[in-house]
Amino acid sequence: MFGSAQSLALLCAGALSFGSVMAQDSKPQYGQNGGEQGGQLQPVLTTISQDPDLSMFYSLFFKTGFMGKPGPMFEERFNDPRRLDGTKYTVFAPTNQALQKLPSTVIEQLQEPASFPLLEQILYTHVIQADLRAQDFGSNKQFRTAGQSTLGFDRSGCVTSNAGLTRTAAPQYCQARIVNQRNSPLRASNGAVYKIDGLIDGLITFFGEDAGGRMPSISYESGTVQDVLARDSELSTLNRLYTDIAPSYLVRLGLYDADRQGGKKKWIYLAPSNTAFEALPQGAMEAMMAPATNPFSSFTLGFGLVNNYSQRMPMQATSTTGFNITIADGKVNNARVEKKTCVDNACIWHIGRLIDPVYPASYRPQAAAFGSYRQQKDSKQSR
Numbered sequence: 466m467f468g469s470a471q472s473l474a475l476l477c478a479g480a481l482s483f484g485s486v487m488a489q490d491s492k493p494q495y496g497q498n499g500g501e502q503g504g505q506l507q508p509v510l511t512t513i514s515q516d517p518d519l520s521m522f523y524s525l526f527f528k529t530g531f532m533g534k535p536g537p538m539f540e541e542r543f544n545d546p547r548r549l550d551g552t553k554y555t556v557f558a559p560t561n562q563a564l565q566k567l568p569s570t571v572i573e574q575l576q577e578p579a580s581f582p583l584l585e586q587i588l589y590t591h592v593i594q595a596d597l598r599a600q601d602f603g604s605n606k607q608f609r610t611a612g613q614s615t616l617g618f619d620r621s622g623c624v625t626s627n628a629g630l631t632r633t634a635a636p637q638y639c640q641a642r643i644v645n646q647r648n649s650p651l652r653a654s655n656g657a658v659y660k661i662d663g664l665i666d667g668l669i670t671f672f673g674e675d676a677g678g679r680m681p682s683i684s685y686e687s688g689t690v691q692d693v694l695a696r697d698s699e700l701s702t703l704n705r706l707y708t709d710i711a712p713s714y715l716v717r718l719g720l721y722d723a724d725r726q727g728g729k730k731k732w733i734y735l736a737p738s739n740t741a742f743e744a745l746p747q748g749a750m751e752a753m754m755a756p757a758t759n760p761f762s763s764f765t766l767g768f769g770l771v772n773n774y775s776q777r778m779p780m781q782a783t784s785t786t787g788f789n790i791t792i793a794d795g796k797v798n799n800a801r802v803e804k805k806t807c808v809d810n811a812c813i814w815h816i817g818r819l820i821d822p823v824y825p826a827s828y829r830p831q832a833a834a835f836g837s838y839r840q841q842k843d844s845k846q847s848r
Contacts, residue, residue: 554596672820
């Protein structure tokens with residue numbers, strides 16, 4: 466996904482907040498050959514907006530902007546006829562049925578203003594700057610997306626992301642398949658739109674996934690989470706990142722106390738250890754500290770702040786970002802829990818990966834590779 470600082474900067478640069486969103490007044494119009502108006506093909510985003518089967522996917526673009534259009538980072542780059550420079554794009558658009566398979570909370574939270582850096586990354590992952598043709602599928606090529614991920618396609622239409630990029634305990638698997646229809650792909654004036662039956666999650670293949678295991682026992686220390694970050698050598702990279710890009714967040718970790726907020730349980734901070742950052746591709750650390758990537762980096766590092774969770778396993782927890790987190794088999798989402806320490810104001814869990822917020826919502830269990838965590842889990846549930 467981010468082979469260099471420049472790659473991550475391209476991913477995260479853009480608007481940092483939402484404007485007010487206005488509903489579209491016109492009804493969708495679509496044709497057999499894609500987005501046509503008066504016999505003329507339309508740009509890719511307009512083409513998506515005119516297909517009722519892609520209305521949920523288009524609404525994600527729509528929510529990034531205001532005045533009835535997607536945000537300028539999408540509208541001006543992919544859809545404004547006045548600025549089209551001959552560049553071609555291929556969009557892989559999850560159908561409504563595909564997105565309806567996800568927990569409703571995932572779609573809802575992606576549209577919240579605080580989640581904009583994550584939503585932007587997900588949308589960019591579905592766009593390739595090229596006009597792909599049928600002969601490109603099954604060619605063993607990796608195609609770079611607008612978000613600097615890479616996508617691969619086999620002859621059956623299986624879509625994979627970031628193949629071989631990150632050391633991971635989970636084998637590569639099919640994240641989505643191209644939907645074969647009589648009018649596929651939808652042709653656009655600046656490319657094409659292929660419908661797919663799943664969400665492409667480039668984060669899980671960039672951050673990587675740990676194998677499951679036993680949950681460690683709890684140790685107790687004095688001080689606050691901020692104190693632990695400052696003195697624990699296994700969290701030195703995280704502490705340095707916070708110091709460089711979000712120093713105010715360190716203060717928050719030192720002051721925040723669930724008991725003083727009226728709660729009865731200590732809150733939890735899921736802290737990526739040095740191991741999590743060592744697993745990332747070369748150049749990722751420098752990219753995370755680039756000013757243009759600050760919104761996405763801050764969202765990712767702060768995602769592990771949890772103030773609501775169940776007591777029984779598998780635990781269901783809620784990040785302060787609003788996304789749900791699954792804690793089971795010694796893991797939080799895709800990350801192994803390495804160590805658990807409780808201090809005066811909270812508990813801090815060392816985890817071995819950066820957390821993928823949409824895990825496991827984006828997973829396709831039926832396509833899990835043999836022996837993977839997903840396959841083992843599905844096998845147990847089917848017995």
